[in-house]
Amino acid sequence: MEREYAQFFDVFIKVSKAIHTGGNTTEILERIVTHISDILSAKGCIFWIVDRGQKTIKNKISHGFSYRNLAEIDYETLMAIFDQQGKDCIHIEDATTDSRIPNLDKIGKKRVGSIHALFFEIVRDYHGILALYFRDTRALTPAEEEIVRALGEQGAIALQKSLSFDEKMLDTLRQIVEGFTLALEAKDEQTHGHSVRVANFAMSIARRMGLTDAQTETIYHGGLLHDIGKIGMNDQILERLGILNRKEMDIVRQHPLIGARITQPLVFLSDVEPLIRHHHERWDGTGYPDGLKGKDIPLGARILTVCDAFETMLAGRKHFAKMKLEDAIVNLQLGAASQFDPEIVLVLFDILEEQPEIAGATQASVSCIQIHKRRLKNNQARKSSSLFI
Ligand SMILES: [Fe+2]
Ligand SMILES: [Fe+2]
Numbered sequence: 001m002e003r004e005y006a007q008f009f010d011v012f013i014k015v016s017k018a019i020h021t022g023g024n025t026t027e028i029l030e031r032i033v034t035h036i037s038d039i040l041s042a043k044g045c046i047f048w049i050v051d052r053g054q055k056t057i058k059n060k061i062s063h064g065f066s067y068r069n070l071a072e073i074d075y076e077t078l079m080a081i082f083d084q085q086g087k088d089c090i091h092i093e094d095a096t097t098d099s100r101i102p103n104l105d106k107i108g109k110k111r112v113g114s115i116h117a118l119f120f121e122i123v124r125d126y127h128g129i130l131a132l133y134f135r136d137t138r139a140l141t142p143a144e145e146e147i148v149r150a151l152g153e154q155g156a157i158a159l160q161k162s163l164s165f166d167e168k169m170l171d172t173l174r175q176i177v178e179g180f181t182l183a184l185e186a187k188d189e190q191t192h193g194h195s196v197r198v199a200n201f202a203m204s205i206a207r208r209m210g211l212t213d214a215q216t217e218t219i220y221h222g223g224l225l226h227d228i229g230k231i232g233m234n235d236q237i238l239e240r241l242g243i244l245n246r247k248e249m250d251i252v253r254q255h256p257l258i259g260a261r262i263t264q265p266l267v268f269l270s271d272v273e274p275l276i277r278h279h280h281e282r283w284d285g286t287g288y289p290d291g292l293k294g295k296d297i298p299l300g301a302r303i304l305t306v307c308d309a310f311e312t313m314l315a316g317r318k319h320f321a322k323m324k325l326e327d328a329i330v331n332l333q334l335g336a337a338s339q340f341d342p343e344i345v346l347v348l349f350d351i352l353e354e355q356p357e358i359a360g361a362t363q364a365s366v367s368c369i370q371i372h373k374r375r376l377k378n379n380q381a382r383k384s385s386s387l388f389i
Contacts, residue, residue, distance in 0.1 A: 011035040012222075015154045025162040026061060032155045033063040036148055038320030039138075041056045043112065047155055048078060053125030054213070063346025082117045082129050082348040089118045089145065094137045113137040118149055120156040123163050126154050173221075173268050181224040184231050188238055191227075194311055201307035204358070205347050219300040222275030226304050227277070229376055244320035256280050259288050275300040279308060284338045295339075304339040306332065306348055309339070312361065325361055326368040333372040342376060349373040 018028050027304040044064025050057050055073050073081070081100050082090050091152070092098045092115040101115075113136040119130035130152040133230040141146065181195050206216040215366060230238060233255065237248050244252060260277035263269040278301035285293030285306075297305075313331060314320025323331070329349070335343035352359055353369050361369070 005143075005147075007039045008150070011039070012150060012154065015158075017186075019154065019158045019161065021249045023158075025060075025158045028158045029061040029155050030063065033061055033130075036130075036151055037064045037355045039147060040132065041134075041142055043135050044133040045130070046130075046307055047152070049122065049159060050075065050078070050129060051125050052125050052127055056212075057293065078129070082119075084130065087119075089116065089117050091139060093139070095133070096284065107378065110310045114139065116140050116145075116148070118145075118152050120152050120158045122156050126159065126163065128159065130155070169268070170217075176266075177221050177224050177269075179229055184228055185236065187231065191238075191315075191317075194315060195224050195227060195304050197311045197315070198226065198304065198307045201310060201348070202300075202303050204342060204355075205303050205307065208347050208351055211299075215300070219275065219303055221272045222279070222300050223270070225259065225269075226276055226279045226308060227255060227259065228262055229255030229257065231262070232258065232376065239318055241317050253280070253288055256351055266339070274298045277301075279304040281305070282339045283336075283341050287339075294380060296335050297341075302344055306340045306344045309335070310348065310359075325359055325365040326377065329365070329368050329372050333376050336376055346373065348374055349376065 015028060015031060016029070017023075024126070029047050033047050036042065037045045042064065044062065046060055046062040047061045048057055055075050057078065081092075083100070084090070092100060095101050095112045095115050106211075112133045115131055115133045116139075117129055117131040120130065122128055130148065132148065165239060185192050185195060193321060199220045200223070203216055203220045206219045211219070230252075233251065237251060240248060241252070256277050256279060260273050263273045263276060275298060277289065278297050279291065281287035281292045281297045281301060282305075283294060283297070285291050297353070310328055313323045313328040314325065329352075332345050332348065333339065336345040349369050349372065352361060353373065356362075356366050356369075359365075
């Protein structure tokens with residue numbers, strides 16, 4: 001045990017140093033799982049980072065015998081095997097016979113004896129599960145368990161540090177995006193609030209479609225920034241939306257490309273840039289700037305197209321009156337499969353049916369939504385021309 005302790009202290013010091021000097025978190029975790037395997041002569045070690053709120057595995061770092069199928073299990077299986085129930089560790093004496101390990105052959109159970117897992121709190125819903133497995137059946141001594149726990153805690157600390165740094169970065173990003181949005185909307189009284197409303201509709205659709213938090217946030221930012229390319233445009237042209245001549249139309253049609261160019265140097269907006277560039281593509285491929293078609297258009301951009309048109313119809317502009325919700329619904333249904341991704345229109349209809357208040361729907365408009373949802377489902381969508389640029 002003396003040799004193990006000497007090794008442990010050496011590793012502990014190196015890991016602590018790496019954490020305090022802001023070392024790369026993945027490398028720190030790799031070092032931890034590698035050294036735990038070495039010190040305790042385990043076949044392998046895996047550190048899972050799970051989000052218990054979202055019920056997903058966020059990341060996993062492994063070392064040693066691949067025990068491939070254990071490393072590849074999904075969240076539900078992982079939680080079933082390591083069902084914590086208030087304990088701070090779980091010991092599976094013999095994986096070949098233990099009922100917690102499902103489907104023996106599938107997870108390579110025959111080649112593994114004991115499995116020992118420890119649990120760590122990280123931040124919010126993030127938790128760590130550190131599992132080490134041995135060729136034979138064996139338990140950890142209290143001293144060995146202490147070593148694993150101490151190194152595992154170091155991993156949790158490294159994660160806490162990096163996640164709170166990510167949080168700070170995200171806050172800065174949010175402030176920058178909001179600043180851009182305010183700058184754009186301050187320009188034009190009649191479009192005031194347009195970007196925020198588009199972003200809110202888009203966020204509801206993304207959530208309803210079960211997208212991840214990160215994807216939803218990207219789409220929300222895409223909503224806030226989609227028209228940022230209009231920021232340098234002549235106010236008189238923007239005021240004439242709805243009655244533009246050909247030449248003016250060509251100028252306004254530049255705004256997705258200008259917007260993409262504005263955001264392109266900002267690395268943290270790299271996921272948002274394609275949404276800005278493609279928010280005027282059409283499902284049938286006749287949109288701009290690239291004439292992308294169907295699912296070649298990024299999903300976030302397809303969501304924004306629907307929300308942009310919907311918000312514009314409801315709010316109106318100087319040269320075209322705002323529409324009643326029922327008329328906007330009809331237009332969306334008619335534009336599905338030509339201008340819009342029909343699945344996204346359907347998701348918006350579902351949301352409006354369940355939360356009519358978000359668009360000020362009356363009972364009559366709810367019936368209208370139901371009728372057009374049926375029509376959409378029956379694939380009766382027809383082509384409609386685009387009013388919205
Ligand atoms: Fe636009
Ligand atoms: Fe817009």
